[in-house]
Amino acid sequence: MGKYYTLLNLLILVVLSSNAQMKSYNQSIKVPPPVCYGSGKIEKAQIPPPADFLLKSAGAAKADIIVDYKGFTAEAKEAFAYAVGIWETVIESDIPIRMEANWRSDLGANVLGSCGPETYYKNFEDAPFKDRYYPVAIAEKIAGRELNGASRYDMVANFSSKNDWYFGTDMNCPDTLYDFVSVVLHEIGHGLGFTGFFFIDAQESVGSYGYYEFGDASSFDLLVEQGLTNSKQLVNTSFFDNASVELLSALQSQSLYANSPIAIERNKGSKPKLYAPEFFDDGSSVYHLNDASYPNGNENSLMTHAVGLAESIHDPGPITRGIMDDIGWRNIFIRFPQVKDIEELQPLLFSGWFESDYGVKAGTPKVIYSLDEFESHSDTLDLVDTQGNGTYAVTLVPANGTEKVSYYIEVVDTMNRTRREPALAPTEFYTIHVGTDTEKPVIAHDEIDYFLSIDGEQQLVADISDNLGIDTAYVQFFVNGEAANTFALSRDYDDRYIGTFPFDMNTIKDGDEISYAIYATDGAGNPNSSRLPVVADEYFSFKVEEIFDAVSYYSNDFNQATPDFIISDFDIYTAQRFDDGALHSEHPYLAPLIDNEDLNFTTFLKRPIVIQQDGTMNFDEVVLVEPGGGLSNYGDSDFYDYVIVEGSKDFGETWYPLADGYDSSDQSIWLTNYNSGIDGQDSGTRGSAEWFFPRTITLTDNDYFVAGDTILIQFRLYSDPYATGWGWAIDNLEIQRPVSADITLLFSGEIKVYPNPFTDNITISISAIQQESQIQVDVYNAVGQKIYATTQQGAIGQYSDDINLSGYGNGMFLIKVSQNGQTVLTKKLIKN
Template identity: 45%
Template sequence: MLTATLLTVLSMVLAPDIYAQSKWRKEAVRVDPVVCYASEETGHAAVPPPQEFMNRLKSAPKSSDIVVKYINFPDSAREAFEYAVGIWETLISTSVPIYVEARWERLNSGTLGNCSANGFYVNFDGAPMADTYYPVAIVEKITGKEITGSANPDMTACFNSSVAWYYGTDLKTPGSKYDFISTVLHEIAHGLGITGFFNVNASTQTGYYGYGNKLPSVFDRWVEDFSGSRITNQTLFKNPSSDLYYKLISNQLYSGSPVAFGWNYESRPRLYAPSTYKDGSSIYHLNDISYPYGSVNALMTSSAGRGEAVHTPGPLTSGILADLGWKHLYFNFLPLHDREEIPDALKFATEITSDLGILGNSCFLIYSIDNFESHSDSVALEKGETENGYSAVLDPGTEPVRIRYYFTARDTMNRSFTWPPGSPSGSFSLTLGPDTVKPLILHDPVTFVLSSSGKIDLEAVVTDNLGVDSVFVVFYINGQEQPGLNLLANGDSLYRGKFPLDGYKTGDTLGYVVVAIDIAAGRNISRLPATGYFTVKVEQVFNPVITYFTDFNIPNDDFILSDFSINIEGGFDNAALHSPHPYPSPDTDDTYFNFTTMLRYPVIVVENGKMAWDEVVLVEPGEEGAVFGGDEFWDYVIVEASKDFGMSWLPLQDGYDSGSIPMWKSAYNQRIVGNNSITIGNKDLFVRREILLTENGNFTAGDTLLIRFRLLSDPYAHGWGWAIDNLEIQQNLTSPGMTTLPPSNFLVWPNPVENYVNFSVDIPGDPSDYVVQILDMAGRPLASHSIDQSRGEVIRFDIRHLKAGFYLIHLTEKGKTLFIRKVVKL
């Protein structure tokens, strides 16, 4: 039986830390970069940096940390880049580092640079606007948590290496050059949020925005027409529609940012919306005519002229960024617990901080006793004894009641914030009076234990609206109830226990039930499972061996299959060890499924002992740059071993996913429906994996190891799964006729193919000895390509001109056939 398990429950596997997983983290989208063009305007303009930056030069502290990774950058450009970074570090505040990848490369003529945020997230914890995508740097600022880290930068900015740049900081840019600092400031502003999802289809004259779910970015939310109507209001402008198209080319679009309006003498920022839509430029710049060359708001216009040095975002850009989330108001509040006794008074205490200060007498507790249907009232929050503390006292009356409540406050720009965001619909709840709510038990059932262990380890996460009194386990042997044994609290909501298998004899049926009791006067009781009990199989372990091999074609009892099976799947010629296909994923935040199988034969490790197998891995790949154990490394497979007969497990090597092999990743992404891959594995995706049993230092020669294969599935996305064949442990590790990794790697993808087929080859020796060809089924060569690199080269064949049918990919060494793979042209 498979059930959900909380993150803390998974601590038993002793894998690297697994970070909390929420649905919003799986729904990130990326957009094309916004482009900054060079204009032919020439002159001299000098707009100095903002006063905040000048104060910093006098030892005032910076309010953020921007970390830059330079790629191919000349030293002269780096110094200017750091100067621009320093300006932004004084204007925006965040507790999380902002990672920028800066690339120096040749771009199209007339282009100064471009930039894109490397991920947008929707409905994250504390999101100010629902159903709105925010760039990752803003998400990290608002949540106070790092989402992607240095391996996956928050933004990527590219700068044209062929432009005549001026790198000086003195605002004396000559009329023959473009000011580099101004361009860096401009591109970083795009990465900070001046970007979004608007686009047009000129041929059908329709405007649109969004990615599948048709949701806008936070910048898009503020875009309005001349009359002040938001163009993302679908009651006025359908998405997609011709009405939206004509708005996007109307030359009369504005940002409705209230902070920009206030900071710019009550004048709305006019956006760049030319009559011909310019992809990568329209909407996400200020209007060039309204904010001409050299003016204080000229930094974010669509093009920059020679000799134009603008070293400040200006009030309009700064104001827009403020309303995107860079000037925020925060509540720090711990919700009140339900209680059975009704107190004389309820005290609600919270901390409130704001980047722009808090407007006096603007903080309130809003509450209702009928779910805000007809009743709503407020109590002013009074300033507390601590610097940021506020509190309100409420008389709850004498009768049982359910109170819904939230907080509201305004900053000095008179912007209103609520907590939770979106209240009253998302407001807190407090119940006073008799409690009838049962405890909630989350538990990953133990399906088997090893007879050699002599005990069973159990864990459960138990929560209750009032509090938990006790958690215990009732065991059953052959259906007969045994005395209950307590699970002891071990951290927040986690309960654990180790129980001996006393009284159990071979052949008996072992079962158990987890029971939780809360502290209510009526002692509400929960039982998991609700009826019957979890059945545990006591499994035997065989005598230790030094070598082992199986091709899974001869039935045997070598594996405790648990969640796996041995069978011949469609697309495979022979039997193999298979995870569930497709494997399921939980649909609840911070829950995980584990699928395991274990070899019954303990293996005695010898010096330099190796293990190898053929495998297909189609499990959800992590984000680009994510590493095992990191925040955005999603599903994975892993091979683990235990030298204490199953009491603890350690990895033989780090877990991996479809992203570890290009062919697998391509196959996984080839057919995505919703969040899931529906690509079905087949024999052509087999890759050989070989590992040294002592490679990572967890084990040494002489250890006796139990070995298991485990697939972890985190929430909201899944794929086909894992197949394993031709398992060899400490034998001759060759597998004739199979792709090997290492030392040889021959990969072909996608298959079937429509337009282009890729071939990747890792080969020993001189690459000039090798040739790869496409042959028809009669063996006639249709195309050939020599090998230039011995490792990692990807060769791409264009087969759009070929008729549908079967073709062969043929690799030769000095004319000798090494490898043939059949591909299907659709």
């Protein structure tokens, strides 16, 4: 459960994380979570919850931590929820924090619990430092959006079911028990970011750090220093090489501290001491506070490495709160638009504002600039809020002959935290060039997939940047290739430009095709212009899609074109190695090939379904997508690519699973064929009609939908950053089959024909789930002559028939199964 592994172990984890994983680092190093030990000693203490929690009203929580309990008793859940409520008043986030909590019996001797972030992100929107990893809950709080998706946890915790627990919330824990609330508080602290990537390589006797690659560091790791005075940052390679004896010595020095400005402020000016015993303690070193410095009864003792019997600590403490703030829970954002290039010398206005959880320290906002890219000299300008409205500005008048001005912004908040923009200044900085401009605007745009007419309007978003600045931006578009129209794009913020297609909703209809191109011109004396797409006679295009009237029953064998599905990421056609039409994802599907990025490929049925009590949907499918690692399940971080069927009650605004996602490991024949085609990191195995398997989903067998709901149904293929495969094929879709004599009740997935190829005999087997009325089986030769026919009345349960074709020559045959005169299945057979 700890962090004790070797460099060789890391490489093995990278290569062997799953049969499909031959990729670089994406599925790589699972960062083991810190653990909490029971000391076995009676260390009676009572630290009450924070005042914010004790005084909070029902709506006072500043965050929403959603826990998925697995195996917990009712009283354990109640105590757990109490601890969650405390953290919800300490941290603040607009994004729900999802947590998996497991009640386990295999955590090892004296281990009370463990917890860590499910994943980490770097270089997301507003990330405080470049190329540094932030636990997902922090990254989502800063970015203001879901990063790993609503289907994945943000932290995963385990708690010992064999331990002797006190589940009360009154802090009256007896001397023979461990206080459960205290341990849950402790572990959630780790899951929220009180952890990182330091470890030791016992084989090589060196200390190191890394996540995807050696040298990666977490936001917590940036705080860790050796020594109280003349301190040395552990991730600063001018002091410590990664994978070095010197770093190992520091990790075991008993002299590690957190250079956390807010924690220092709250600790009377002293750096908090971290747990760094003389022998590296697997799962405990670095990512706990020092026990001797903060013993039982101390207000900062929650995050020490061991919990004592009868020790009730219901407050994270001021030091832990300060460290949490500095690893990303409270921030400073510098909102200054980058000053553009100029063609002629003129005053340069630096203007913007700061967003700080603790406010801006008076006199600290500055522009620091240089005329030689900070090679030898720099000067400082004070930014002043002259209007008293939070907008800081200063003007620089460049001297004659100035060719460029390099600069960065600096500010200090009231907790003495310094931030710069760019964050790594002065190593990185912005430069304003002076002179004639010949650079064209750069246009970036994600092509519109489709327009749902029910939305009423279609917005276009583009990122348009230019070193000098944009003068005009607009869109030219056509409806079904006729009548050119234009509309302007307006700057929203930074380089983001938006506009809305001026469609006449009275005339636009399902299936109409819209083609368009984006144009931009800069503000140069001799203007420079750009177009996207770049080729003059090429256009982006999308179709108008209408949501049709709701139905209770739907079926489609995909043997002909249909307007019923959004055809964007999926298409309907007869693929190679298939006998007839099906709904296909892209083959092979794509992967972003960038750490922490992913892709989703979707299509949905445009006919809403009115859910009936215990209504089901049935379809045949072939799934060849990257399988997860080991015994992973849907929702686990090592459950890689998957397919899933989802529903929406709000016309696609939000989607919820009708059933859990699944991958190639769902059927052994899929997994075997996927793995047999692996070359490098991808599988080249192509799908085949022989690998169709039926699937049944009960529409009300989930937590989101009930009988009477009207929903859209979506098929989604999720692709993680790297390995890919052939994809997904769906056929013979039937939703809520009615029980009626004049409608086919038999489902193609209930029919098996084997072997194929065959020698003399074939067997047809039908697993009829209800009274199926008349079933007709016909066999045709290669020229279309019927050579065999049989009829079965009232088939139910298991029906089978052996058909002898020994009297016919080798070649191709066709078998057709019908019910009540309607064809249910046709299949090609080969006789050898």
